[in-house]
Amino acid sequence: MGPERGSRNVTTMVTVSVIALIGGLAIITESIGPAAIPIYGMTMVAAAVILRGPLGKAIARQIGGDAPEGGQVLDVPQEVYAELDELRARVLELEERQDFTDRLLADKSRAADGA
16 A cells, blocks of 8 residues: 555545534534534544644644654564565465365365266
């Protein structure tokens, strides 16, 4: 997933959340009338506090496409990549053995059905 797609996903999630929040506030306003004004105020203050904190900064970095504060996305040692390559080779060998076993069992099954 490229940075453009990631920022689109974040933007979409934020947009859906804002629409849901506005819809919820509208439903509350219809239910309790003018008494919903303090709820609007508390909601706006809570949203401002959340968006000014680490969560808001992370969302802004994601939308802006900036790298995380560490500079690099991942700092993975080469040993991990070597081990990953070894594990891939072992999984490939296991898949081949599984295919061979499946073919052998299928041949035995056909031989038993035909006998």
